[in-house]
Amino acid sequence: MPLSAPLTREHFERLDRDDPLGASRARFDLPTGEIYLDGNSLGAMPAHVPARIEHVLKQEWAQGLIRSWNDADWYPAPQRTGGKIARLIGAQANEVIVADSTSINLFKVLVAATRMQPGRKVILGERGNFPTDVYVASGVAELTGCELRCVEPDEVLAALNDEVAILSLTHVNYKSGRRYDMAAITARAHEVGALVVWDLCHSAGAMPIDLNGAQADFAVGCGYKYLNGGPGAPAFVYVAERHIPHVRQPLTGWHGHARPFDFTHDYEAHPTIDRLLVGTAPQLGILALEAALEMFDGVDMQVLRNKSVALCDLFIQLCDEQLAGLGVELRSPRDAAQRGSQVSLAHANAYPVMQAVIARGVIGDFRAPDILRFGFAPLYNSYVNIWDSVQALREVLESGEWDSPEFIARKSVT
Numbered sequence: 001m002p003l004s005a006p007l008t009r010e011h012f013e014r015l016d017r018d019d020p021l022g023a024s025r026a027r028f029d030l031p032t033g034e035i036y037l038d039g040n041s042l043g044a045m046p047a048h049v050p051a052r053i054e055h056v057l058k059q060e061w062a063q064g065l066i067r068s069w070n071d072a073d074w075y076p077a078p079q080r081t082g083g084k085i086a087r088l089i090g091a092q093a094n095e096v097i098v099a100d101s102t103s104i105n106l107f108k109v110l111v112a113a114t115r116m117q118p119g120r121k122v123i124l125g126e127r128g129n130f131p132t133d134v135y136v137a138s139g140v141a142e143l144t145g146c147e148l149r150c151v152e153p154d155e156v157l158a159a160l161n162d163e164v165a166i167l168s169l170t171h172v173n174y175k176s177g178r179r180y181d182m183a184a185i186t187a188r189a190h191e192v193g194a195l196v197v198w199d200l201c202h203s204a205g206a207m208p209i210d211l212n213g214a215q216a217d218f219a220v221g222c223g224y225k226y227l228n229g230g231p232g233a234p235a236f237v238y239v240a241e242r243h244i245p246h247v248r249q250p251l252t253g254w255h256g257h258a259r260p261f262d263f264t265h266d267y268e269a270h271p272t273i274d275r276l277l278v279g280t281a282p283q284l285g286i287l288a289l290e291a292a293l294e295m296f297d298g299v300d301m302q303v304l305r306n307k308s309v310a311l312c313d314l315f316i317q318l319c320d321e322q323l324a325g326l327g328v329e330l331r332s333p334r335d336a337a338q339r340g341s342q343v344s345l346a347h348a349n350a351y352p353v354m355q356a357v358i359a360r361g362v363i364g365d366f367r368a369p370d371i372l373r374f375g376f377a378p379l380y381n382s383y384v385n386i387w388d389s390v391q392a393l394r395e396v397l398e399s400g401e402w403d404s405p406e407f408i409a410r411k412s413v414t
Contacts (some may be wrong), residue, residue: 009387013384015383019382021299023304024380027046027047027379034077035361035389036365037363037374038375043226043228043230045230046292049292053288054334055283060074077290079273080290081286082236084126084293085223085227085236086401088296089211090214091212095322096273099276099277101232102132106197106199107139108237108251110197111219113197114250115248115294116246117195120162121145122146123140123146123168124160124166124168125149128153128176146165158171162193164192165291166194166197167196169196170202175333176333179333179337179338179340181282182209182211186214194401197218197220199219199220203221204222204226205228206341207340208304215240216238218239218243220237223235228292229289232284237272250350253279254279255278255328256269304378304379312332315376316332326394328372330345331345341376346371350371351366352398352402353397354366355407360395
């Protein structure tokens, strides 16, 4: 609930002193003098990961060579790492595996789910979803003879009917931070006989997720955002245990085979979640992600979520107090129950404004056409970060310093 008096920096300092997650910040390697609010795009680096990878490079690879597939337990790393993620998303360890990218995993489960729904020809999606989800679903629809039907988020429940084979949604929207009610939507989809595929890229590691409690069917997600696995970290895929025997995924590579080292020419799917594997794992990336996930050891995800809500609520309240009349509009839900761990603001000159804010050492990001996006990672973002970031944004808007060629010129990655 908003405080009656204007907030002060001292209030945020007190919150940091009482923060049960405050000590975790020191376990990340963060640049001095910068505030990092882009963990919803690329998570910060856990400080212990370089030593782990150095050991992998200099000992396990350089000295162990090919023996490390056995001696260093490289081979089961996708399963081990999937098990660590399973705890964070409300799944059993045998329902999650790390493999490939989010886009590839989405393709695999959409095709597999469509094959499980003969006679149904509609893949239902949402307008405003992250583009790769729409592109992949469109390609799957073309391959399987289905129709991709996209509706506004508020129309999803009404659009569910007995034509729908698959409902494909992102749990937390990448641009607005809007959060779907996973349990309610999954239950409604099941009532009409549809299967649901959830994209967890913007929620895994930022809040409690209960895939099994919601009776979810499939889910995918990336390892490089709130899970802090590094740029291009491998993704993960979840299949409910009840569905695993029926999954026929389209990329039937040798690591998905029941006996990959028999080297037979006839494909036989592995009886476990391993059937979602394709080829040899990107071992360096998986081992880095496995090490990064140690940051969640002993962390109560509800405590983490409580801090996430507080950070976002305070950011919104400060924006209301400090940015009135400066052309900023809130684009994320005010109600925390409908929001992930980010706050998005709209401004007509969002791109140069964000570049000017970044130049002041506050790193958020821009999403076309007009979104200033700020992601809050409770493991390393402090309460004082909230105060200081809003002050920087206010000063940039009041001074007009964003209206400069160096900030207006767009970079390749925006």
